[in-house]
Amino acid sequence: MDLLKQTISKIGELDKEAMAKAKERVDNLIKPPGSLGRLEEIVIQLAGITGELYPKVDKKVVIVMAADHGVFEEGVVVFPQEVTEIQTRNMARGVTGVCALAKQARADVVPVDIGVKVDIDEIGIISRKVKYGTDNMAKGPAMSREEAIKSLEVGIQVAEEQIKKGKNILATGEMGICNTTPSAAIVSVIGGYDPFEVTGIGANFPVERLEHKAGVVKRAIEINNPNPKDGIDVLAKVGGLEIGGMAGVMLAGAANRVPVVIDGFISLAAALIACTIEPKTKNFLIPSHASKEKGAVYAAEFLGLKPMLYMDMRLGEGTGAVLALNLIEAATYMNNEMITFAEAGIPV
Template sequence: MELLRQTLEKIGNLYDNAMEESRNRVDNLIKPKGSLGKLEEIVVRLSGITGELFPKVDNKAVIVMAGDHGVYEEGVAPDPQILTAVQACNFPKGITGVCALAKQAKADVIAVDVGIAADLDEPRVINRKIKYGTNNMAKGPAMTREDAIKALEVGIEIATEEIKKGRNLLTTGEMGIGNTTPSAAIVSVLGGYDPCEIAGRGAGLPVERLVHKAKVIKRSIEVNKPDVKDGIDVLSKVGGFEIGAMAGVMLAGSANRIPVVVDGFIATAAALLACTIEPKVKNYLFASHASMEKGAARASKLLGLEPMLNMDMRLGEGTGAVLTFNLIEAAVYMNNEMITFEEAGIIRD
């Protein structure tokens, strides 16, 4: 709890003066004012985050958190649970979807076992296992409050270690069969939505099973009565270890003034938890893509950040966020490589 408290105390506001200076420079680059649209907004906010007129995003990492879910036993996912362990071991091998895209974006992938329901024979997956999966949230709390804090602190610790290595742009990925169910529960609770509006197919649940999935989520909320004003309580009642750890990465990024890109539906649920715990975290987040998962649009609207891309994706793992790394880096190149009218010797009225 002490690490979480210290991290929250470090999260401050954006640097207004740096944003004003950046805005002035961007407006005076040798182009029509505003003509590079959202790229301009990206670099201005990066300056607000870092306090630098020429921020850098050349040391990128994807932190993939993996964990299993007791609610799987309710039949809310189509795939065998062992796939969480199998796929977690594939991240260090560089053969998953996010690994392929991360290679193109020149980003490293770090895999962490926060709560997989099996022991892994892959030493390159960082072992920070809290338990062998969460409890079945349809029957009681997914985890204790103490374990929810542990999950957050695992994310803080892993992200802080990476930041100490010089990382200046982070995102979170996830692996956990069934994890769209707790994510939908989190979004339903924090947004006051009926689970029927949020529960989607996840990794391919048959359409005819969606009503059942929504009923499981609704029962989980009714059984646990999570406190909508307490993000840690929501995490402990209807969350997941990997979702909490992802939120922890976002808290650590904010505390250390490092931008964090939010991936799709599950990452947005984690971001909502982080922002419920500390609202200033939102200033340090960039939304990446509009996931095809059913509740993603409502989750993004609730977070209040507009996704940059619409690629009809719903893989997770951090894939959409890694694509967005390229746009953020493009914004930095715009800022670094273009000159201003004044530098070009052009005087404007």
């Protein structure tokens, strides 16, 4: 708990002076003001995060949190639970979707076993297991409050280890069969939405069985009665260990003034947890893509985050976040490589 408290206490505001200077420079680059749209917004936000007029995001990493879920036993997914272990191992081998896209983006992939139901002895996987999967949230709390805090602190620790290695931008990813179910519960509780509004098909769950899945989410919320104003309580009662880990990464990024790129639905659920714990965290988050998963649009709207990519993606793993790394770095190239009207000798 001490690490979590210390991290929260370090989260401040964006550097308004740096943002004003960055906006002045961007507005005076040799182009019509505003003509590069979101790229301009991104570099101004990066200046506010880092306090630098010429921020860099060339040392990239996607941290992939992996964990299992007890609610699997409620029949809310079509894939076997063993897929979590298999795909976590494949992360270390560099052969998953996020690994392929990360190679193109020149980003490291750091898989973390924070709660897979079996032990994984694989080179390249960081073992920080809080427990062997969550308990079934449809019958009681997914985890204890202490375990929820521990999952947050694992995320903080892993993120800070990467920052100490020189990483200047973080992306969040996850692996956990049926984790759209706790994510829907989190969005429903914190956002105040009906579970039937925000529960989607996840990994190709049959549409005709969606009512059952949403019913499980509804029952979990009713049984556990999480406090929507207490992010730790929501995480403990209807969340997931990998969701807590990603929320911890976000808190650590904000505390260390390092931008964090969030992925799709599961990452947005983690962002809801992080921003409920400390609302200023939101300023340090950069949304990536509009996940096709049903509840993502509700979560993004509630957070006030506007995705930059519309690719009809819903894989997770951090794939959308890694794609967005390219555009975020492009924004810094715009800022660093373009000249101003004055430098071009053009009076304005």
